[in-house]
Amino acid sequence: SYLPQYADISYGVDGTGLRRYLPLASPGTSNDLPSNRGPLVVGLAQSPSVIYSGDEFRVLTVVRPSASPIFSVELRYRVMYRPETTVNMGLEGVDNAGNLIYSATIPAADFAPGDMVRYYTVAFDVQNYYTRWPLVGNPNNSPYYFGTVIADATIPGGVPTLHWFVRDEAAAETRDGTRGSVFFEGRFYDNIFVRTRGVTAATRPKKSFKFEFNDGYELQLSTFNHTVDEINVNSNIDDASYIRQILAWEAFRDAGSPYSFALPLRVQRNGGFFGLFTMIEQPDSDYFKRNDLDYDGALYKVDANTLAGNTSGLDKRTRKDEDMSDVQALMAGIHLPGEEREAYLFDNINLPAVLNFLAVSHVIQDWDYVSHNHYLYRDTEDTGEWMFLPWDKDLTFGTVQEDGTNSHPFHGSSAHPVVFVDSGQSTYNHLFEALYTTPRIRDMYLRRLRTVSDLLLQPPDTPAEDRYFDRRIDELSTQLADVAALDAARWYVSMDFATATNWLKVHSLDVKRRQLYEQLDVAAGGIFPAAQPTLPQVYFAAIDAAVAGQAPRSEYFVLHNYGSDAIDISGWKVTGAVEYTFQPGTIIPPDDSVYVTKDAHAFRARTVAPHGGQKLFIQEGYKGTMDDDGGALWLRNRDDHVVDTASFGDVGANTRQVFLPFVSR
Template sequence: MTKSRALGALCGLLAAACSGGGPTDEPAATSAPSSNAAIEQAEIRFSEIYFHASDPSPITLQDTGPVAEFVELVNTGQATAQLQGWCITGIKYCFEAAVELAAGAFLVVSADEYDGSLSNKQDRLRLIDPTTEVREEVTYSDRWPWPELADGDGYSLQRASFAGDPADVASWIAALPTPSQPNATVGVSPAREVVITEVNYHAVDDNPATTFIELFNATAEPIDLNGWCIEGLEFCWSVATVVTPGGLLTLQGSYDPAQLSAASDRLRLVDSVGTIEDVVAYEDSGLWPALADGYGHSLQRLDPSMSGRPPGNWISADANPGSFVPSSIGAPLPTFDDVTFVLSPDAGVDFELTATVTDAREVSVAYRIGFEDEHTVAADLVDGHVSAVLPGQAAGALIRFRLVGTGDGGIGTWPRQGDGAQYEGTVVRSEPTEASALPRFQLFMPDDVYAAAASDDSLHGDEGYPAVMAFEGEVFDNVLIRIKGNQARTNPKKKWKVRLPAGHEWFAAGRLVSPVDQFDLLSAATDKSYSREILTADMQELSGGYVQQVFPMRVERNGSFFGLYMYGESIDGDWRDRYGFSKDSLVYKGEGFAQLEKQDLVLSQDTLRKKYERHSLSYLDDNDQLLRDLITTLNTLEGDALAAFAYQHIDIPQVVEALATMRVVQHSEWQHKNYFLIYDPADEKWRLIPIDFDLNFGHWFHSPCAARCDDTQVLYWPNYPDHNRLARVLLRDDVLREMVDRRTRTLADEFFAAGLIEARLDELAALMGPDAALDVRVWGQYGARQTMAEAQAILLKNYVVVQRVRYLERGELLPTAQEGVPAIEVGTYDVDDAGQVVHAALTNTNPVAVDVSGRTFDEISAVMPAGVVIPAGGTILVVFERQPVGAQVTPQLVVTAARSG
C-alpha cells in the first residue's frame, strides 16, 4: 500500500463551489465531484492522528520535512475514491482539487495544509462527504482511557480496527508514527519496570520542600537509576542509585519543587536509553482526589502493574513515603464523569440523572432527602452510560446523591474517594416564604450542629462545622463554616467564614469576578443601613484599585429566613493571583494594635504572630525577619533616607490609593488592625490593604457602646491613620502627602458628586428593604429602633452631606479640583525587539500635582494604575512588569503600568 499527500488547497467557501478562498471547517455546498452513488460507496476512514509532537523533534514527512501534527485518511474500500469536496472539521480542511485515493491507499493531511490545529488536550474530528453526511467522527483525548503515549511521547494514535467505531477508544492504539507505512498492529505502552507509586505534590503546610515522589521497583532484579529522568520534574539521576527488587525509593529535596505543579502535571519516567517506564498525569479535582491538594493527603497508586494514567488506579491518603504495599486489583476502580442532572427541578417531578462510567459492571445511586438516612436505587448501565431516576420531592427539599460503581477493581464513587464532598445534589424549586428581590443563599444544617457552630468562638483559619450550601440550585456538600471576627463574635447575629470542600469552587451563577473556594457572610450587625460595605466596594470599584467584591443575599437555613447577609470576598491566594502577586508573597493580617511600632521587635515569634497573623509561607522558620526589618526601618530612618526607602520598597500608588479611598469612606479602624500587609519579592515592595468596612461612613468604635453605636458623624482626623508606621511614611512626607491629598480630592469629586450616593442608596433600599425588615425581626437591633431607610437617611445627612460640603464646597484639607486633562510630557522610552515599550518617563510640567490614575498614554501604550500622582515638576518612570527598583541616587517613583490595547 502507498500513501500520497493531499494535492488540494484549503476549501474556503460554504455556499459556493470549492474553487478558492480561505479555509473552512464545513463542507462546501458544491455539485458533487463524483456521483452520489460513488460517494455513498466510498469507504474513507480516519487512520492516524498525530496530535502532540514530541519535544523537541516533530515527525518528518518525506515531501514537506518536519511537521508538528497530521491527520491521515485511508481508503478501505475496493475502488478508487474521489475526495474533491470532502472535508475534515476540527482542522478546517476541505479538498478543493480533484484528488483520487486508490483502494487501500493512505493520504496524509499535514499541519502546513490547514488553518486549524489539533489540540494537545482534546479535539473532535469529523469526516464529511460532499453531500454533508458525517462519515466518521472521533473525539480523542489526552486523558485516560485514551492511549497514554500518544500525548507528546513521540507516538501517534493509530486505528487498530477499521471495523470498529472510531469514537470508541478501543479502536485506537499508540505507536510510532507511520506516515508512509501501514499502521502498527500492536500498541506501545510503558515498560513499568519502575513505577511512580506516591506523589505528594502539595503538602498540607504549603512547603514545597516537603513534596516528594516515591518509586517502586516492580521487577525481581536491582535497577540502577543512574541516567534515568523524570520528565515534567526536570530531574535526572547522575550517580549510581540502586533500587532493590520490590524496593522503594523516595525522591525528596533533590529536584526543584517549583517544577511539581500543585494543580495538574504530567510526569514521565524515562530510563537511561530513552525507554518510557511510566507516565502519570494527575489533576487536583474532578476525577482525581482533591484531598491530595494541600489537605494532608498524597496521591497513592493501587496496582503498579497497571497504567499510572487512570485516576481509578489512585486514591488519596495521609502522606506516607516508603510504605507502599502493591495490590493486584487487576482493573481500575470505577470512575464516573459527565454527571448531569437538572438544577432546581419542579416539585413532584422525577429527578433524572445521567453519567458515564469506566470499569464498572453495575451502578447504584445512594441518595438523601434533607438529613434523612440514605436510600439506594439501581441505575441503568449500558455501554458505559449511566441513567437513573429518583422520585420527585416537595418544594424546597434538599436532594443529595452519590453514584456507586462496582467493578473488577472494587468500588468507585462520584464524588470520588478523596473528594472534599460526599454528595452531589440540588434543591427542588420553591419560592421564598416572603417576597424578596435578592438572590437566595440556602444553608442546610441540623439544629444541633448549627447551635454548636454559633456558640463556638474558638475556631480560626480553615476549621469549621459541616454544612450544605446551595445557590440557584447548585449544591455544595460538606462546606465548613465558623463564626469570624474579633468583637463581632459577641454579636447575636454572627459573621461567618465559609470554606468550600476540597476540589470545588463557587462562581455564584456568574456573579463573581472569579470563582472562589472560600468567602465571608457579612452580617451588617453594626450597620442598620445595610449599605456601608456595599458603598465601600462601590468606592473601590470606582477608584480602579483593589476591590473586595460585596453583594447582598437573602440567606435561609433549612428553608426558613436566616438573615440579610452580604457576600464578602476573602483576600486569599485566589484574590492575590487576580491582582498579580507572586506565589512567594509574604502576607500578614493586622490584628489588635498592629501599628508596626518599635516595641513589637522584642516580641517572640508566637506573640508577634498574634498581632500580625501570618497568612502565607507559614512553614518558614524565619522569625518573621522581613517584617521585623520593616518595623526597624520604619522606626529608625527619617527624612530623605526614609523617603528613599519608600520609593524603593513601598508600592506608593497602591498605598496612596488605599489612604485616599479610606479617607473618602472614613474607615476608622485600620491603623491598628483590619488590614493586610503584603510583601511581594517580585518587586521587593510592601503594600497596605484595608479590610472590614462595616464601621465606615461615620461609624466608629468608641465607649460606651463599642461598635454598636448609633452615632454617625464626620471625624476630624486629618492625619489618620498615621499611628500605623507604614501609612505615616506617606502622611508625613510633603511630596508623598501631596500625592495622597490630590488623589483624595479626585475620588471625593467622583464619589460625592451630587445625587450619586443618594441614587445608590435608593436602589439598595428597593432591593433589600423587605429582607432588612425581616432581619430586624429575627435578630433585633442595638440602640434606637431604625428602619433601613431611616438609617440610610442618617448616613446621608450626618456623613455624606457633611463630607460633600467639607471637601468639595469649602475645600478643607484638600487641593482644588483637578480641571480637564492636564498635560503630561512623555519623555524618552526604550522598546524591545518586538517594538513594545519596556520603560518610559512621564514628566509633570504643571505647578501642581497631577492625578493620572487610570489614564492611558497612547505614545507608550500604557494604562496607569490607580493611585498614580505625579508631583509638580516631577518625573516618574513607567515599567510593565513587577521588578525591584534598586537603589536610586535621586529617589524617583517607579510605576508598574498595564499595556493598553
C-alpha cells in the same frame, strides 16, 4: 483526553489497562489493588436541573466495566438528615462510546420545598468489586454526596440566596465549627467547613460565618464570573442599612484599588429564613490573581499593630518559612530621619496603591483601619514595594465629627490619631505619619483625595440623581427592603431600614461633602485642593533608550509636571514604541517627575544616576522596548487625547526630541 481531576483523588491506569480514578493510591507499585477494580464511573447528572415540589426527578449515571462485567448499580439518597434510601438503577441504554447508562427516580412524595436532597451511586461488578461516586478522597476535603435543593416559590428573586444545611447548628456557631452543605446559584456543595468569624460579632446572637469549600469544588460566583475557595458571610448586626460593606467594597473597586467581591445574601438555614447577610470574598490566591497581585509576595494580616517597631499583632499569612525581617526593615525605614526617610518611602512603598487606599478609606469614612482591619502586602519577588490591602469594612460611613475627631483627611497620623471614644485612648499609624509628614507625598495624597472625592462623593451642589453613592443606596434599598424587614423581625435592629439608609445620605455623605468641599476648601484656607487644571503641564522630559548590547530593563522615560499643582495621571497612557497605563493613584507633585522603567528593581540598582536612593518617583512595567534604532512615544490623558509626543534615536517629523539625563531630585 482525561476525565475531570479532583483534589485528593488519584488518577491512573489500573491493572486492566484502563485509565480511571483510583480510590486507593499506590505510589511506586501496581495500581491493581482490590479497591481499584470496581466499575469505572464516567459521569453523573440529575434531570431536570431545577426541581419543584410535586415533581419527581431522575438521577443518571454513566459507567463502564473495569476488570469484570457490571452486576448492578444503586442510587442511595437522603432528604435533609433522614436515613438513606437505596434504589436499584435501571439500565437505560448504551452511549456512542459503549458506556452503560443507568437511571433511577426519586419520588416527589419524599421531599418538600426548601428540602435538601443528596445522593451518590454505587456500581458493583460480578466479582462484587464496587465504585462509589463521588469518591471520598479526604473526609475533610471531599464531598460525600451530590445534591440539590427543592425550589421554594415563597422565596422571591432579586436577592442572591444561599441555602445552608447543617446538622449541628450549635457547633456551627462556634470558632471550632462543623461541616455542612450549601446550595448557591444552582450548584450544590457538600461537606464544606463552616465556623464563626470575627471577635465582637462572635458574641452577638446573629453571628458572622466563614465558609471553606473543598478543593476541586470551589464556590462559583456567576455574578462575578469567578470561583473562590472561601467566603465570609457577615451579619451586619451593627448596620441597620445592611449596605455599608457593599458600598465600601464597591468604592475601592471603582477607584481602582484591590478589592473583595461583596454582595447582599439572603441565607436560608435548614430550609427556613435565617437572615440578610453580606458575602465578602476572602483575600486568598483567587483574590490575588483577580487583582493582579503576586501571591508569592509577603502578606501580613494586621491586628493591633501601628508599625511602631514591634511585630506583635502581625499575622504572617505567606512565606511562612521566612522570618519577619522584611516587615522589621519596613518599620526601621519609616523611622529614618529627614531625607533618608523620604528616599526610603519612594523606593519601598507602592505610593500610587497606598495613596489610593488612604483616599478611598477617607471618603468612605473608615475610622477603624489605623491599627487593624487591613493587610500589609509586599511585592517581594518584583518591586519589593509595600502596600495596604483593605479588610473588614463594616465600621464605615459614620458620623463626621465637627472637630475632626476620626474624620480629618490626615486621620491616623500623630496630629489626628484614631480616638476610641469609649476608652479615650488614641493611637496613630507610623507609616501614615511618615507619608503625611513628607511634603511631596502629602501633596500627592491630597490630589488623589480630591480625585477620588470627585468620583465617589462629589460636591454638595451635585444633583441627587447624579451622586454616585446616593444612586447606589437607592438601588440597594429597593432590592433589599423586603428581606431587610424579615431580618429585622428575626434579629431586631436599632433602626428601621428606610431610616437607616436615609441616615447614610444625610448624616454621613452630606456632612462629609460639606467638610471637604467647604470647610477644608483650599480657597477658604484649608487643605482640600481645587480641581486640577483642565490642561496640566505634564510633558516628556527624557527618554533613555537601550543601546545595542544593553539590557532592555535599563531603559526609562521621564514625565515632568511643569505646573504648580500636583497632577493626577491615573489612567493616562503612553503609546508608540512602548505601551503603558499609569495605575490608579499615580500623582506627579508640582515641578516634579515620574520615572517609568521596564524593571524598577533594576533601575534602582543602577550605578549611575538616575538610580535608587535619590527620592525619585519610579514606576515600572511597560510593554515593548526602546532601542537606539529610534522611535516615538505619545502621552495620552484619560480621554485618550494626545497631551505630548517625543522621539528618541532617529527623530520623527511630528515629534519632539528630548534629552538626557534628567534627574529632578
